Amino acid sequence: MSFIGQNMLENIDSRLQQAYPQSAHLSFAGISMILVGDLGQLPLVNDRPAYASNRRAKLLWEEFKIVVTLDKIFRQDGENIQQQRFHQLLTNLRDVNPQIDDWKLLMMRTPTNIDVARGSVNIAEDFSTGELDLELLISKNSRVMLTSNLWIQAGLVNGALGYVRKIVYKPGSAPPDPPTYVMVEFDNYSGLPFEDHHPNTIPITTNQKGRTLQLPLRLAWALTIHKSQGLTLPKVTIDIGPRERTRLTFVALSRVKSLEGLRIMPPFTYDRYEKMKKGRQLAKRKAEENRLKLLEDN
Template sequence: MLENIDSRLRQAFPQNAQISFGGISIILVGDLGQLPRVNDRPAYDSNRREKLLWGEFKTVVTLHKIFRQDGENFEQQRFCQLLTNLRDENPQIEDWKLLMTRIPPNMDAANNVEFDNTVHLFSTNDNVHNHNKKMLHLLKQPVARSVATKVGSVNIVEDCSSDELELELLISKDSRVMLTSNLWIQAGLVNGALGYIQKIVYKPGSAPPEPPSYVMVEFDNYSGLPFEDHHPSTILVTPIQKGRMLQLPLRLAWALTIHKSQGLTLPKATIDIGPRERIGLTFVAISRVKSLECLRIMPPFTYDHYEKMKNGRQLAKRKAEEYRLKVLEEA
């Protein structure tokens, strides 16, 4: 990614083509304790030119205030400390015991049922697909299959893959969906916005598997002008083009991978961290909610599984890089 940005900026500013990023000021924002890109290594651990580009960032500012888990009471401070330990890959037996209070056998029945329709976070795409398919079936509604339309003469699978658009999308009325593109940031229509489909509309003469003309989605946090006065949170979503692919910018969202949830704040979540711990995985999953009471863990995991995070192969490299950045900040 850094290499691509560097290359394009050198092209855009040819007078500075010999200078990194075309001489343009770049600000990187993020947390090294979160998940790296799928099947990729962090820039600081790369064998490519991006490691050199990463090394050119010399001004470091650390932000310390926690906003998602804000609160001064003891329970909230305890949850924040648990998350800090998770982020630092420093598992504690008392933290694990606290997390295990959020497994179904240790929750009262009414509280447990409340989580059945919450977003489920899984470590693998297969688990996400299976859960979404199960929930779609439970709606007992007709299902529309929307297959991405190719624009131009190329093969979509080979040339038109997009993180924002699905090659094939199954939807129905009342489907839980997530927006996958920034359509109107100021109004809350951003990548990651959650909602429910209210209506699927096709133009005359068209039908599945073509993408619909539009769908009406009631979003949880839409704050723009109402499309319909009696449904102020419902907005029209049409297919968009990315590269050579035309498709609705939506995906089913009863379940998401932990990778896809990165950056989201969820009102409640059910979490399955999977059989294998990866650096940042458990931290990202559990930190999607604002408090411990907003979390359900299913299935439970052993402390031995939890403790393995401190033995991650990448941990020593990340700690060394965080130390280097701290030295830069203090300087």
């Protein structure tokens, strides 16, 4: 729900009223709606939160009056002392309550204090435009990310990670021609196996985007923090950038499963860490979370 801003919410409402004209006088044409998510995640890009809107979107948002909070932690599971400490650190971040002891703990995860973690994914602050790449430089064993929702139920979703195992061309064809397909071994594929002896390896074919024929893959040895939202990673090296942006630090640090799998590079000052309290939309978000908590309590 953190990705559904005023424009999208109004568009959903409008489209449902077009689809069900007999109920067009009702919000969402009377269709039952469920929103799932966390207002503590990254904010919208090029849109405003519906709860902070001065348009119809705010009224639509306030139609949701049944609130249920799920508070069991799954990504950072485990109850040992170190995991409990990590849970508290992430809770403080999510609630925008930075503590100097938390910062000191994070600084213990810098390269000068730990051995270099191998096989980790780098997560960096970046606000690229998301335009199509002019070329895709991949080879066997490249770490790649899927950029389209091909089969949601089986885990082939935008953001799924894997390794290139084979690049197949039709006879007589070679780079820079597009391949017929690329065999990718995905980390979390759960559909029917394409090959019995490699159940997670699936062929990915080219698709058409406008007049461009392109593979829905991108190199993923490193990810932006925005692209990492929703992922669970065993090991990460994180660069949160020189200045705080709304909820950036929380989302970046909460992608990793444990403190042992986390490395911070480069280190950052406590002043940088504390600046998250100065987010422009923080007061409005806190007020909305308090309103939702009252609805839940009632």
